Amino acid sequence: MEKDSFAQFSGSEDYVTSEPLENAVNVAIALGRPLLIRGEAGTGKTLLAHSIAKGLGKKLLTWNVKSTTKAQEGLYVYDTVQRLNDSRFGDKDISDIKQYIKLGKLGQAFSSPEQVVLLIDEVDKADIEFPNDLLNELDEMSFYIPETNETITAIHRPITVITSNAEKELPDAFLRRCIFHYIEFPTPELMEEIVRVHFPDIKDSLLSEALKAFYSLREIDNFRKKPSTSELIDWIRALIAGGIPHESVTKQMPFVGTLLKKENDYDYFVNNFVIRRR
């Protein structure tokens, strides 16, 4: 059963949230609307759904959207090829169409006996019409399968989290039905908290030096891709593993390759900052 209290979600032990984000999640849960999350790459859009599932103790279903994904696939797939194949050998009863209907992620979320968290990841990857095709299903929380004359209705409204990288503009009709939140890049204070979640034993001196170096790197506008949170975590892991003393973090910038993933950015950094310093 759904809890009555409003403030259900407040992050989980491995995911730090901000107050506006928690608010948005709780509004979405209370109103039973999909939550649309946008933000820079590496700010933890996908992880949010994992955190909600973990924090509320619910099962997570992930629907990874690709450029070829059709809305229909999320509901169900009628495996006609298998049926055709079976008909040629005659070793199965092909009159029972039900065995060839396979529910997609949305279908599974609807038919699950308990409330689940449904993550529709990178919704903008698919065709422009994709979100519109899901409108009715997300609104009514039910869909009809003509092949078997069945209607699948959600037993519990799934908590739906949709992430988008703004590759394509989403249709207005779709947006009107969503709760929207834009994840900003974390402030240094919030970032400190995030790093501490991943490395509880990290030395203060190393952490502050690493953050200083990281945020000054992000100030440089000429990078094709600015380093983000996930890169910072990798970098700090490398710093700890390499036993780098904190004094040399900003001076030498060891393992800078973990932060700058594009060749151009790496070259730019080495040419403009490392050489000049020597």
Add this chain to the structure above:
Amino acid sequence: MFTDFFYILRKNKVPVSLIEWMTLMEALAKGHIKDLDEFYFLARAILVKSEAYYDQYDVAFQQYFQGVEAPEEITEQVLDWLEDPLNRLFLNEEERAKFESMDFDELIKELEKRLKEQTEQHDGGGHWIGRGGTSPFGHSGYHPAGIRIGGESGGRHAVQIAGERRFKNYRSDLTLDVRQIGMALKKLRQLRRTGLEDELDLEGTIKATAKNAGDLDFIWQRSRRNTVKLLLLMDVGGSMEPFAQLCSQLFSAAHSSTHFRDFQYYYFHNCIYDYLYRDVERLDAVSTLHLLRTLESDYKLLLVGDARMGPWELTERYGAINYYERNEIPGILWLKRIRDHFSHCVWLNPDDPRFWIHPTVQMIGKLFPMYQLTLSGLEEAVGKLVVAR
């Protein structure tokens, strides 16, 4: 409840619909809101569907809730006053360059200092904040990130958060990055079936299989590829320096797009005459006539430049700013030739449209459909490029 807020939002061009408003009412009816801070975030999550509108939301929120809690001094008024286009028209290139060279942080510090000293609106002169004159704060157009005046960032009151206007940079009429430009250019796509037959033709297969009495018979077809060819001509140097970063973003987006059948780019300075150049330094020259002969007229032409120059550079023989160009034909005629050759062309101007009243901008604007080099401007331009002139 709060109905005026709805209208203020719409007045500030936040696209709020009734459905969203009713959703907000539903949320409020559930009684989850304790204070104005929570209301700020709740209403934003429900009503605003893109970070591009966060800034307008902040402005509207400030307007509506001004009297509810003591707000900080409104900066919008001051910014408006500063952004008045009056002055920039009279700036020469040297002065523009000087402003560009100043560090933004320095500017802010300086501005705050002067704001404290200044007590009234001030036009002209070289020091006070105001319109005209040579004070760096008289033309904030170059720093759309906003010269924030006053306002402590530590406050947690919702009105203050709105007052901070942290999302100003997300407004879609301001921001552009390589990926967004790439996405906009993608709309230029024209798909045609070319190449090897490597795609399964489902309908054909079904038909053939049916004809074949149920035995599978596969039919293949050519896959669809993009057939668009793009020609990019960019103005570099001089008055274009302030926009160098923006232009290089446009360039890298176009260059990294793999979906054009052909992509060519050349540079020029101020106006096009007998030669175009393969490099920014303008050393490696190509004859313009040669290009017009060799490039088919179905190339889509994107011209980028502020179209701002001395009128003689456009209308006179030998009017080119560089003496070695020695143009026998006035620049405007060259531009006409180019326009007549290509059936699809647009001019992207990185300058603010408020400054397009300059005579040469007007003349060029009559030749080419002109759009501002922002995300929305680029999208309009691409829409124009898809259809022939």
